[in-house]
Every structure is written in structure tokens, then in C-alpha cells.
Amino acid sequence: MFYDETKVYVKAGDGGDGCMSFLRQKYMPEGGPNGGNGGRGGDVLLQADENVSDLRAFHFKKHWKARNGEPGRGSDQNGKGGEPIILKLPLGTEIRIQGEEELFCELLKHGEEILLLEGGKGGRGNATFKSSVNQTPRQTTEGKDGGEENYVFTLKTIADVGLVGFPNAGKSTLLNILSNATPKIASYPFTTLVPTVGIINYPEEYRTISMADVPGLIEGAAENRGLGHRFLRHVERCNLLVFLIDLSAVDGREPWEDFVHLRQELEDYDPQVAKKPFLLVGNKIDEENSMQNLKLCQSKFPEIEVLAISAILEEGLSNLRQKLLEKIS
Ligand SMILES: Nc1nc2c(ncn2[C@@H]2O[C@H](COP(=O)(O)OP(=O)(O)OP(=O)(O)O)[C@@H](O)[C@H]2O)c(=O)[nH]1
Ligand SMILES: [Mg+2]
16 A cells, blocks of 8 residues: 555644742741743654655554653752654655645655644743742743644655556556666556656766656546546656557557547646646557557647657667656756
């Protein structure tokens, strides 16, 4: 399972109460006030961590609380502050307050830290109220409550390029060959259930491009059919889309129609996503009917270049690599 959205309740620690106390010693009935201050409650921090791949930690534990500050004690002892807690989140996590559309914050860079909720201040002990006119103050203050909130964490994959295609189009095969990633490949639909990011190397240019293999889309994905719109969010951050269509039409669909349907799904999901720059790539050119389908595609979309490749035979890939680089930079 891949956990890319979860609701979480988070609470910062409460401040400890201030203490009321007086020095009590033999032969010193009127000892001065010595109640200490309460400790500060623990903060809640968020930290982006590249070693965390999804939100499963928050799926299995939905309540996160920082420790309270300790109350002050007599003999002028201040309470200990509560330890902060640090929630480690995968890169690309968006944080919203439950029920609100607006983005609260997001974590994009490894190591980035955000203070989500502040611990409550500790209360004042009576010793702090001593003054020239009040030598025996009986006054203290309570610790303040730490902040609390219900949040929604949503993970949106960070990659330069998003691979978009019907199941079985060969997305994982292509990513395997172009990059260091090794997503599973199989001849049945919905092999890929988890977005996988691979790094494509351009040693001569001293550059890399990251590419995300997103689980296959089908018609109605935006209305949650198939694996649904859950995975469409993983192309939201990409700067370039690669529509990969199966020119061999092994699953009985028209390749050129696949392209139309894929774009429609993106449009239904979010018109902004549909406006992203793209490349149209026809895979499986090694198969029998592919040439014919390529020509048909090209005639249907005369203004769009259809890049023909065979991921398996590694044909047309250097051209594709070059086009990716041109479109990205
Ligand atoms: N003939 C031929 N078959 C290919 C080519 N590329 C991929 N395939 C085959 O197509 C099938 C599907 O490949 P995958 O890479 O798993 O496809 P996918 O798009 O990742 O599929 P899902 O993860 O299910 O969405 C596998 O049997 C591959 O071997 C190609 O260039 N030519
Ligand atoms: Mg796959």
C-alpha cells in the first residue's frame, strides 16, 4: 500500500502552571515567596526528509502530542520544558487545516523545517510577583494551553517529468531503461500501484532530470474510476508531461484516442494540469500494427510531433532523451 493522504490530529504541549510556595524554616515564620515558574510546552515541528517515502507513519498513528511543560515547584525550582516533537514528512507533502481548501504550508526540500504549533508558555510562580509593596504574594498564573489542530497531509510527488498513460502502455519499462529506477514490469494492467521517481542522467550536460512513473489512468479516472484521481495529483508538480501511448494497440483501443482520453482526464481533474507542456510518445513501435497506427496518430494531430519508440528494443530513446532535455530547460 501507498499512503499519500491522511488526516492527523496534532497538539503542542501545554505550559506548566506556576507554583505558589513560601520559604518555611524554623525560626523564620515569614520566609519569602519561592514558587517557581512552569515549563514551556513542547513545540510541534515538521521536517522534510528524503528518506521518508510516504505518509504511512501518520496513517497508523493519527494523534501526535508534544509533552507538557512541568509545573514549577517550591524552592524556586522552575518546571522543565516539554520536549518538542518532529514529524518527518516526505518531500512534496502539503499541509492543510481540515476543512480548508487553502494551503497551510508545504515541504519541498530535504531538511526543511517548519514550526507547526507552538507549545504553551509556562505560568509564573509566586516568587516573580514579589515587590516592595507585596513581600508575600499569593499570586501565580496557569500555564497556557499548547496549540492543537486537525490537519490533512497530502503527498504530491516531486519530479520534472510525469509519465501519463493507460495501464500496460510501457511506462515502467521506459522508466527502467531511461533511469536508475526499477519499477515492476508485467503484461497485465495496473502493475504499478505506487508512483516511482527515477533519475535520468545527462553526463555530458552535467544534468539530471527526474521522471515519475504514475500508476495507469483509465477513462473516468478523474471521477475516481480505476485507480482514480488519487494518482493524478502526482503529476501536479511536474513541469512536463509525457503521454505514453501503446501503438501496438494490444489492448484493443485506438492509440490516437488514448491520447485524446488521457488529455480529457487531466482536463477533468484540473485544467491547469492539462495546460502543462507535454511530449506525445508512441511506444511498442517494434510490433506489427504499430507503424500504421503511428501514421494515423500523426495525421490526427498534424501539429504535434509523435515520437516513436520501442522501450523494449531501446529504439528512439536518444531522441526522446534529447527532447526531454530541450523541453525541461
Ligand atoms: N512489444 C513491446 N512491448 C513492450 C514495450 N514496452 C513495454 N512492453 C510490454 O508491455 C507490458 C506492460 O509494460 P509496463 O512497463 O509494465 O507497462 P505500464 O505502463 O507500466 O503498466 P501499468 O503499470 O500496469 O500501468 C509488458 O509486458 C512490457 O514487456 C515495447 O517497446 N515493445
Ligand atoms: Mg507500470
